[in-house]
Amino acid sequence: MERVLRVLEYEKMKQQLIEHVSSSLGRRKIEQLSPSIDLEEILVSQKETSEGANVLRFKGRIPFGGIFDITSHVKRAQIGGILSASELMEIASTIYGGRQLKNFITDLVEEEERELPLLYGHVQQIEPLLDLEKYIKQCIDDNGHVLDSASQALRTIRQQVRSFESSVRSKLESLTRSSNTQKMLSDSIVTIRNDRFVIPVKQEYRTAFGGIVHDQSASGQTLFIEPQAVVTINNQLREAKIKEHREIERILIELSNHVAEVTSELLANVNVLADLDLIVAKANYAKAIKATAPLINEEGYTLLKKARHPLIDAEEVVPIDVELGSQFRSLIITGPNTGGKTVTLKTVGLLTLMMQSGLHVPVEEESSMAVYQQIFADIGDEQSIEQSLSTFSSHMTNIVQILDKVDFKSLVLFDELGAGTDPTEGAALAISILDDVYNRGAHVIATTHYSELKSYAYNREGVMNASVEFDVQSLKPTYRLLIGVPGRSNAFAISRRLGLNEQIIEKAKAQIDNDSNTVEQMIISLEESQKIAENEQKQAKVIRIEAEKLHRELEDQMAQLSTEKEKMLQEAEKKAAEAVEKAKAEAEMIISVLRDLQEQGVAVKEHEIIDAKKHLEEAAPKLTAQQKKVKKKAEKAKKVEIGDEVKVLSFGQKGSILEQVSNEEYLVQIGIMKMKVNRSDLQLIERTKPVETKPLTTVRGNDSYVKPELDLRGERYESAMLRVEKYIDDALLAGYHQVSIIHGKGTGALRKGVKELLKRHPHVKAARDAAMNEGGLGNTVVELK
Structure with a gap:
């Protein structure tokens, strides 16, 4: 595995990833990072990276400052060691940084209701340890200096130290300012030697001050003397400093003991913070290389859309589309040197390693990747000079080792398979090796120059040709990978472009056997078909976009018409209700008049009854012209049959009846669209005539x-x-x-x-x-x- 990681440049990728860590904890995690073969572990790791990327998208950053790798500090405290002030300060800073990160993620989940289950689960394991942090910060400042407030004894001792220092300086400065003594001094300053205050005295005046000589200059002309007048005070100052040192040591011991009491909590926090630093680094790296989370499967299916090698400059890399494991398990790539064949192998291999390490990969969304138990690669010239192996022998030794281990859960990458020996034998060996690996169920991507392997891929089920495109006009590769099209020799075309005599080219062509010519013609035909298919795909995409636009417009129109129709129906119902109420009122009035007449003993004559009926008829609500029209159309719609030409009233569009879905609905085709329409919304235009068959x-x-x-x-x-x-x-x-x-x-x-x-x-x-x-x-x- 180590060799595969090296040839696929996995370690170089990790160096890019390390640039995005925030602490030595994350650096250590990345140094230990390796691809996993466990699907569940990979899925969880990918999900963690996705959550980190989401947080970056929400907030732009994740607070991870002030965190140190305090593992060694904590373990030393655990066995009774005394931690320095700076080490204790790093512990306090890490506790604070962990708590800030916990609060940040918790707020996102609980207050902003973001879905971050894995990150939330991590930060909930962080112990706040607020008391220890406060205690350390009360005793030590941000620069790792023990404060006077650490204890009352330390405050008192330091006051004595400052008093003694002031007294010594005062006496020595009075000597340096005295006109009688200035001529005896090399310089009018007070300095320190061996932690004691001294003055620089010329050699010839060494006996004038008495006291103790602590040092002399390189030339011997100046002696650094502690005058007898300040020896006593300097002794008192030294004693005070020893007390200070002892008190500081006592304070550090006490703080170290407090650290030892929460060793397990601190180490657990460190592990969580290390995991979080790795997650944040992966998220930042994904953002830097514009990576996405791939779909992951165990079925051996790989579909990389616009895949880019992360180690190639973003301005220069050419995205490639690669598919493997669906209709074919072996992909044979042919094409010119420096055309991008090896880069394709390395891109597939490195991106697979990255995915299985929990990293997002630089591909378009909806790309799918397979999890492999083993990845093998024979790439590049790894000739062993010490063993005097040829290129062919070196490659074959590696291939033999691969064939000993390969199985149906393996991905195998062969670069220039069979190269370095006689072309005929090399091609035969390459075919045999590919057959063996394929029969074991492995997935293979191989590059080659041999034309025999082009026809091999063409004639074998489960094997597909591919090539890297070459522009004959510019004499440069385009680095595009063409699936389904084998590479063809461009030697004649390039020679012609460079001005080689046409007769020489024709004679050279005559030397090539019929089989080779047939293969070349086949390749040319495939390339032309590929270009036609690409053009038709582009046209189809344009048509599809236009159709989708038309479909959206029709849906909007339908929704608008439906709204207007509903509104009109409501208004009609309202008017109808009002008309009915009016009719009832009229009827009541007429009946009331007739009853009054009967009560008065007046005989109601026939013409009066006729007049009353007329009033009743006039009071009844009448259909408007529009309502009559809709009713008439609805009556027509009841009689439609399959094959009839109809008009969809709500759209105003013509169509034909395909089938009757239910008693009330028909399937109608309008142009390229099919839709279900209620029969009340249909108007018959033309009926197909039955014919004899x-x-x-x-x-x-x-x-x-x-x-x-x-x-x-x-x-x-x-x-x-x-x-x-x-x-x-x-x-x-x-x-x-x-x-x-x-x-x-x-x-x-x-x-x-x-x-x-x-x-x-x-x-x-x-x-x-x-x-x-x-x-x-x-x-x-x-x-x-």
Whole structure:
């Protein structure tokens, strides 16, 4: 594993990561970092990095200052050692830093309601240890100096020290200012030698002051003398300083004992802070290299979108797309030297190691990566001069070691497999090695120059060709990786561009055998197909965006119309209710008049009853012209049938009935859209006429001739899918039970699209590839319900 980490430059990546740590704790964690093979551990580590990245996005920073690796301090205190003032200050600072970090994450979770379960779980393990921090800070300042307030005894002793120092200085300064003694001094200053105050006296006046000589200058002309007048005070000062030292030592012992009492808590805090420093460093590194969290699986599926090697300058690196483990487990990459083949291998290998180390990787979102139990790499020229091994022997020794260990949970990276020996033998060995590794179930990415391996990938199931693109016009590689297209030799094209005589080039071409020419023509055809597919993909993307835009606009219109319709209905209901109330009032009035007449004994005549009925009829609410129109359209909508041309009233758009979903709903196709519409929202425009069907002959349906087969060759993907849907509807109306859809072989995209559409179509009973006498893989036979 150590060799793989070295050749894939894992350690160089870790050096980049170390730049983002905040303390020596994080540095130590990164130095110990290695890829994991446990899926759960990897998922948790990735989640931690994601949470750290989220915090950076919310707040821009994570407070991690003032934290030190205090492990050795705490362990020494545990066994009875005396900690220095600066060591104790580091312990207090680390306690404070840990508490600040805990409060920061806790506030995010509890007050701002951020989802940070893993970070929150980490910081909840941090013990505040507020009493120890306060005690240390009461005794020691930020510079690691023991304060006078550490104890009353220390305060008193230091007052004595300052008093004695002042007295000594005063007496010595009076000597240096005296005109009688100045001529005896080398300089009018008071200095210190051996922790005692002295004055510089010229050699010839050494006996004038008496006292003690503590030092002399290099020339011997000056003696540093403690005059007899201050010897006693200097002795008192020294005694006071010894007391001070003893009191400071007593205070440090007491503080160290307090540290020893909470050893387990402090060491636990250190471990948590180390983990958090690593998480924060990974989050900051992800931000620096614009990395994302990949989807992770154990199925061996890898899909890297716009992958970038983190050690290549961001301005120069060319993103690549790599897929492995779905339709193929072996990827054979061909192309020119310095074209990017080795970089591709290293990118896949290093990003896999990073992912399994819990780091985000520089790829686009929705990239997926597999977890491998073992990663093997044979990359670069590691020729051993000491063992006198050739390049081939060196590589083969490494490959033999790989083959001894490789299994179905392995990722194997071969660079220039079989190189360094006779081309024929090298190619044969490479094919045999690839077959062996593939048969063991491993996933393989290999680079090669051998043309034999191009046809090997073309003819083997589960093996795919790829190449690094080369621009013949500029004579430079583009570093783009093309999956599905083998690299072709550019020697003739480059020679022609550089001005080599055409006759020489033609003679050289004649020397190449037919098989090589066939392979080159195949590669050229594949490259052209790839470019066509890319262009069609771009066009399809534009059409899809436009369709999505139209769909959104139609949905907005539908919502607006629905709102207006609801509003109109409410207003109509209100008016209807008012009209009914008015009619009731009119009716009551008429009945009341008739009763009054009867009570008065007046015979109610026929014409009066007729007048009363007329009043009642006039009082009844009338349908407006618009309501009559809607009612008429609704009546029409009740009689629609499958295949009818209708108008969707709420949209004002024309469409056709595909099927009846329920008693009240129909599936209607409007352009490229299908939607369910209530029958009250439909107006019949035109009804398809039933036609007689004739087996094995051309019949009429939807007012046009329907053939028993549909030819899609040359069609673009989107338009082809629309034609298939319409054709199946027409074939059903024409009475066919079996039809054929001719899509050709080509790149396989059209065939795959047709298969997917048929699989989900409600009126398709079954679909199969045509037999050889029916057109083979270029034709699909469809059975209709």
